[in-house]
Amino acid sequence: MVESFAQAGKHIDAESATRICDLFGQHPYYTQKFCFLLFERSEHGASPDDLRETYQLLLDTEKALFESTLRRLTAVQIAVLTAIAREPCQKIYAAGYMRRHNLRSTGGTQLSLEALAKEDLIEESKRDKGWVVVDPLFQKWLVSRAL
Numbered sequence: 001m002v003e004s005f006a007q008a009g010k011h012i013d014a015e016s017a018t019r020i021c022d023l024f025g026q027h028p029y030y031t032q033k034f035c036f037l038l039f040e041r042s043e044h045g046a047s048p049d050d051l052r053e054t055y056q057l058l059l060d061t062e063k064a065l066f067e068s069t070l071r072r073l074t075a076v077q078i079a080v081l082t083a084i085a086r087e088p089c090q091k092i093y094a095a096g097y098m099r100r101h102n103l104r105s106t107g108g109t110q111l112s113l114e115a116l117a118k119e120d121l122i123e124e125s126k127r128d129k130g131w132v133v134v135d136p137l138f139q140k141w142l143v144s145r146a147l
Contacts, residue, residue: 011045085142090130
């Protein structure tokens, strides 16, 4: 990324490049799209303001898709999805987790988990966190929307 910017006469420091990759969990689509938007909007280099503004622009470009996804879901599915976005968890059915996220029914939560996994919106991470939102930008958008 640093070299690509430099070849075009623009500058991005290595720390910013690393932060961009980390921001999207190495997700290639969002990393590439973010860099494209950043490259297009920055005249000579990528300032911290450029990074923030580009992140907001990327969220804005994906917002319609995210909203469309939510429109297909039930209220319980949205609640479960938002809970997982805010707090990835191995023990979804734990009383404390369900209470913190206002998930009222174990049965409804279980059906929602199955439906969301079938739609590839969530997955059970084998590495560490249990249930997670598959799309890293969608996860961040859900968290910002829920606040």
